[in-house]
Amino acid sequence: xxxxxxxxxxxxxxxTTSYPDVEHVPYEGFLGMTEVDTSHCDLLGKCAExxxxxxxxxxGGSVRVDIGLCIFCAECVRACPRTAIRMTRVYELANKxxxxxxxxxxxx
Amino acid sequence: xSLSELREVIEDLxxxxxxxxxxxxxxxxxxxxxxxxxxxxxLIGHLHRKYQVRLLSEHVADERREEGCxxxxxxxxMPKGKWMITCVVEVDPAQGxxxxxxxxxxxANWFERExxxxxxxxxxxxxDPRPLILYDDWPTERYPLRKDFDVAAPMPRDRSPYKFKRxxxxxxxxxxxxxxxxxxxxxxxxxxSVAGEPIINLxxxxxxxxxxxxxxxxxxxxxxxxxxxxxxxxxxxxSHSLAxxxxxxxxxxxxxxxxxxFLRTVFSEMERLYNHMGDMAGIVLDTxxxxxxxxxxxxxxxxxDTNEFVSGSRLLRSVNCLGxxxxxxxxxxxxxxxxxxVKAKLDFNDFxxxxxxxxxxxxxxxxxxxxxxxxxxxLMVVGPVARASGVDIDVRKDRPxxxxxxxSFNVPVHREGDVQxxxxxxxEEVYESxxxxxxxxxQIPVGPISTIVPPVPSMVTGLSLxxxxxxxxxxxILAGEGMPHRHKVRDASFMNWPALEVAVPGNIVPDFPLIxxxxxxxxxxxxx
Numbered sequence: 001x002x003x004x005x006x007x008x009x010x011x012x013x014x015x016t017t018s019y020p021d022v023e024h025v026p027y028e029g030f031l032g033m034t035e036v037d038t039s040h041c042d043l044l045g046k047c048a049e050x051x052x053x054x055x056x057x058x059x060g061g062s063v064r065v066d067i068g069l070c071i072f073c074a075e076c077v078r079a080c081p082r083t084a085i086r087m088t089r090v091y092e093l094a095n096k097x098x099x100x101x102x103x104x105x106x107x108x
Numbered sequence: 109x110s111l112s113e114l115r116e117v118i119e120d121l122x123x124x125x126x127x128x129x130x131x132x133x134x135x136x137x138x139x140x141x142x143x144x145x146x147x148x149x150x151l152i153g154h155l156h157r158k159y160q161v162r163l164l165s166e167h168v169a170d171e172r173r174e175e176g177c178x179x180x181x182x183x184x185x186m187p188k189g190k191w192m193i194t195c196v197v198e199v200d201p202a203q204g205x206x207x208x209x210x211x212x213x214x215x216a217n218w219f220e221r222e223x224x225x226x227x228x229x230x231x232x233x234x235x236d237p238r239p240l241i242l243y244d245d246w247p248t249e250r251y252p253l254r255k256d257f258d259v260a261a262p263m264p265r266d267r268s269p270y271k272f273k274r275x276x277x278x279x280x281x282x283x284x285x286x287x288x289x290x291x292x293x294x295x296x297x298x299x300x301s302v303a304g305e306p307i308i309n310l311x312x313x314x315x316x317x318x319x320x321x322x323x324x325x326x327x328x329x330x331x332x333x334x335x336x337x338x339x340x341x342x343x344x345x346x347s348h349s350l351a352x353x354x355x356x357x358x359x360x361x362x363x364x365x366x367x368x369x370f371l372r373t374v375f376s377e378m379e380r381l382y383n384h385m386g387d388m389a390g391i392v393l394d395t396x397x398x399x400x401x402x403x404x405x406x407x408x409x410x411x412x413d414t415n416e417f418v419s420g421s422r423l424l425r426s427v428n429c430l431g432x433x434x435x436x437x438x439x440x441x442x443x444x445x446x447x448x449x450v451k452a453k454l455d456f457n458d459f460x461x462x463x464x465x466x467x468x469x470x471x472x473x474x475x476x477x478x479x480x481x482x483x484x485x486x487l488m489v490v491g492p493v494a495r496a497s498g499v500d501i502d503v504r505k506d507r508p509x510x511x512x513x514x515x516s517f518n519v520p521v522h523r524e525g526d527v528q529x530x531x532x533x534x535x536e537e538v539y540e541s542x543x544x545x546x547x548x549x550x551q552i553p554v555g556p557i558s559t560i561v562p563p564v565p566s567m568v569t570g571l572s573l574x575x576x577x578x579x580x581x582x583x584x585i586l587a588g589e590g591m592p593h594r595h596k597v598r599d600a601s602f603m604n605w606p607a608l609e610v611a612v613p614g615n616i617v618p619d620f621p622l623i624x625x626x627x628x629x630x631x632x633x634x635x636x
Contacts, residue, residue: 015406029420052332073335073426078434087420 026089031072033090036063036105040084043107050079061108067093068101114139114191117159125151138571142196145207151195152182153212160187162488162501164573166209166219168227169586169594170255172201174567178229180206181596182216183571183584188506192571205230215488218606226253226322241315241635244270252323259323275301275309283617287316294631298620305616310609318635325595326588330356330564331430333592337583338425341599341633343386346379347576348597348633349428351583354509355570356430359587360561367555368432372510373548374445375419375427376574377541382411383577384534384541385456387628391531392463394622395472403459407452414448417441432558442549449542460535473528477623479611480525489607491579491600492537493627496530498523503575514551515544525611527626563590576600578628599633 017024026032034056041063048056048063055069056076063085076085095101117139118132128147133140143151155161164183171179178199185192199206206223208231209216220231221240228251231237239246247266251257275282280303287295297313321340325333337352338345350372357364389404412422419427419435427435437445463469479489484497494501502519504512520536522529564570570585579600586594608627612620 015409027417027420030416031420031426052328052335071335071339072421074420074434075335075426 026091028089030089030091031074031087033067033088033093034065034070034072034076035086035088035090036065036107037084037086038105038107040082041105041107042082042084044081046079046081047076047085050075061106063105063107064102065105066102068098117155117193120158121151121154125154137190138192138194140194140196142198145197145199148180148182148195148197149207149209149212152184152209155184155193156213161185161193162187163213163215163219164192164580164582165584165596165598166216166223167584167594167596168199168206168223168229168253170227170253171593173255177201178227180223181584182209183582190507199229204228205232207232208234210234210236214486215603215606218602225251227251228254238271239315241318243315244268252320257323270313272299272311272313273309277303279303280308287313296631300617300620302617305618307613307615307617307620310612310620312605312609314605314631315635317632319632321636322595322597325592325597327591329591330561333595334428334430335426337597338428340597340636341601341630342423343383344379344576344578344581344599344630344633346375346424346427347574347581348583348599350376350510351572351574351581352585353428353430354572354574355583355585356564357561358572359564359568359570359585362431362559362561364432365556365559366511366553367436368557368559369511370548370552371433371435371437371557372428373512373515374437374545374552375424375433376510376576377544377548378411378415378418379424380577381452381538381541381545382408382415383628384538385411387577387625388459388463388531388534390625390628391473391527391622392469394625395469397463397466397469400459400463400466400469403455403462407455407459410448410452414445418445429558431561432556434558436557437549437552442552446546446549449545453539453542456538470528472619472622473531473626474526475524476527476619477611477615477626478525479607481523483607483610484525487607487610488603489579490603491575491577492530492533493604493607494579495519495521496533497525501580503573503580507573509572509574511548511551512544515547517544527622530626566593578630578633579604581633597636599630599636601629601631601634605629605634 043058045058048058053069053071055066057064074087077087125147128144129141131142161184164185166182169179180197180199182195206229208220210220218240220234223229224231225239225241245265245267247264280301283300283302285298287297295316299311300307301309325336328336334349334352338349340348385404385408389401393401415424416422418441427433479497481498484494484499500521505519517540520533522532564587566587566589568587572583574581581600582598584596585592604627612623
């Protein structure tokens, strides 16, 4: 009993973290939110072709990514010859509004 | 057995069976025999009695457009897995039936019920022809795996109650459980018949997560199929995608780079490790020894964290691709994995000692949920369930894939067949898995991690077996134009579920969760 209290007070043997009070940062290479690097993108459309769920579409001068359809497979990253699309470490993607899941990246 | 002996299988057949063979052919380690429908059951029965063949799968492909008939494939594996026999039978669409193998081979039971549901072909002489996969209110005359099935057409509901087996008598009660359960587990219905506490009969009703994976796969290019197979059953996504990739690579006759084979070995053992840890934690938790379970859950969490560190995905998704892997393990990462495994092994030792020194755990698990060797052989169970009942099968040893041929490891076999034996098998496999990862990382050759896969010729078949943490899983593909014409997936759970119905009766109701946990069966993998 005393040992338990002491352990608790000294916070030894604690394995949980204080998320969300303390931010959790995933590892490099984590398959999170898709992001288009607008300075490198040439609107080739390879990502849209590679996407198995049709989450990526090109319209005029922008790339539109629908996170609601994305399965985070990173096929788009593999397909892009300009390495202009990548998966970021952002994972808190829930939203009350379906429309907010559609993100648009303006290339020019 | 050598290649010429495989030919002897044909020569040793009794005359009446030999004359019934329409055509046979030998390719690599596979023997394909085409027989007439009337002698199929006799042939399978003969092979089973003489060579103790194991049923891998029994499935149908709709080839009415190409061949004017359905084709029934019965896939058998010779003992120790090295040789495969495929029996092929043409099924006349006008007749709409094929002879049931279940009276000869109990393990064919679910396969045939599945064929009945999905193709509308009757298994003649099947002792239990009730539906298996489709919903109770699925309309008759709609068979989803037929090629002329219209996916877009709305599906009317047609109520027809499922007939459960009834156990009747004074003081016999029925306890229906599920499909919605208390915890966050998958849906399945269990119907217990009890007299007091002991269970007299257990009946399973699955199919609640049938998503039409096989149908969907027939419309997906091979590269997309990898992503689909990763999602068949969440926790063994790597094994499924590996089996799929291997089947496609086999059809395209591609040699996967050496380095990719070693990486696949590492990843598949990483998957086994975290899942075994979760399984053992679950077993311990169900004996109400929570502090012990938390130790294993902690290791599991750290293993999944390592997965994320190595691959970007806790479930090792997006790692496999056709022709190799997408994620490399560099020197620094390998050092980190090794350092972590040393620590994990110490933590695991601590967990194991605590649990096995706990009388309440031993008391609950010993002699609980026994699956006898005879039943295990009969139902042809696979994986840790089989190895805990004394059946020595492991695809990694019997039919090595990836780089398992280069690895030195043991296959733990226990023979008690109870919950504790299954726990011990998993326990010992953890050490083997750790050792395999270490060996693979030490020996990993330099080179490319993937290669380009040329187009797959149509109408060839690909078969691939992988030992997932649940046991042998199979992907069988009949190639179409750029995508599978028919893709048969058989998860280990599909073989092991029927064994649960055998292991549970005689035990008390509170032991059911414990037994179920020790079998660790996937609903999604079985329902497809």
